[in-house]
Amino acid sequence: MKLLVTGGAGFIGSNFVRYVLRELPGWKLVNLDKLTYAGNLENLKGMEGHPDYRFVRGDVANRKLVDEIFSEERFDVVLNFAAETHVDRSILDPSPFLTTNVQGTQVLLEAARKYKVGRFLQISTDEVYGSLGREGTFTEGSPLLPNSPYAASKAAADLLCRAYYKTYGLPVVITRSSNNYGPYQFPEKLIPLMTLNALEGRPLPVYGRGENVRDWLYVEDNCRAIALVLEKGKDGEVYNIAGGEERRNIEVVERICELVAERTGKDEREVKALITFVEDRPGHDFRYALTCEKVRDLGWSPEVTFDFGLERTVDWYIANREWVERVRSGEYMKYYDKVYGPRGVSWSQEP
């Protein structure tokens, strides 16, 4: 099997690359990644010399480059992880989301069609379904009602995948997962941001009252599910993947405070006092929850509980401060001030 993995230097992509090279001997893998602020070769340290692995720096929206790679490598399968992924950034500027997530996906679909790839797996998200109230879950048949520019760009990509399956018979499969967490997640997302801020004594900016609910999935459980769908999923189908671990944001942040206090010997009340309720995210989806019968029928179930996975994740960020320093460049600080500055929390303010 020869795989093209796009976005393999990001959070889920790098965990997937490591998973394949560890668990699936004989699978050869090319990682095509633009190395945006979110893509870091640090995430793949130790993989560089692996005989089944090759890295190519490049943009999935670059038609010429993508065609060259497909012509040279003759892939059996493509897994498209590459994307602009952060909702808050999509609110600041939707443009790169359209270029990478929509155009980039179309460029890859076209190359897959031209070079007769045996399977195209699109990595999508539960955000395409929009938002739930306190009750109910989304199934794979739920309508697509995206609310943020990020979610809209992912929904558009899903629809292009569907069109390539229906029109050209391209063997496309889509996975839609809930919120992933675990090692190597860029510190703009809730869990690493709160963990690092708590460790550094910075304010913990919780949107609204922290009542929004996310269903957390440990990244390695997602990688196992993706590999299974790749092997056993049916062409033209969508597979939801979730941990079944719904938590209100405030519960997650409070638990992170407890773990940080426990691990560092800091006073728990002092760490919790860093929680700062700030102006809500515009269009903030209230709740996501998924029915995952289809992937369960393939033989998958999550193995890592949220309680255990969160401990492991907090410990990983404590043990990998050098990684944190390297990935949090000057760009991160500028971004931080743009998003949180107007909410009264800035990077430059003394911890």
Ligand code: NAD
């Ligand atoms: P990430 O932001 O950590 O990584 C994205 C990667 O894509 C980076 O390595 C980046 O350099 C690369 N990339 C961006 N634009 C590119 C381009 N034009 N060409 C080539 N590479 C490019 O993202 P993630 O959290 O690992 O998410 C991976 C995929 O999973 C995305 O498609 C995302 O929509 C989806 N997803 C993520 C979650 C989650 O909770 N993180 C949940 C559901 C679905």
Ligand code: DAU
């Ligand atoms: O559901 C899957 C999606 O999960 C993926 O498709 C996205 O790529 C990924 O970024 C994630 O989106 P969310 O918007 O749910 O994740 P984020 O970590 O940004 O926020 C999680 C929740 O925490 C959300 O309700 C907003 C809230 N939040 C987030 C940040 C960064 C805060 O209250 N404060 C913050 O500073």
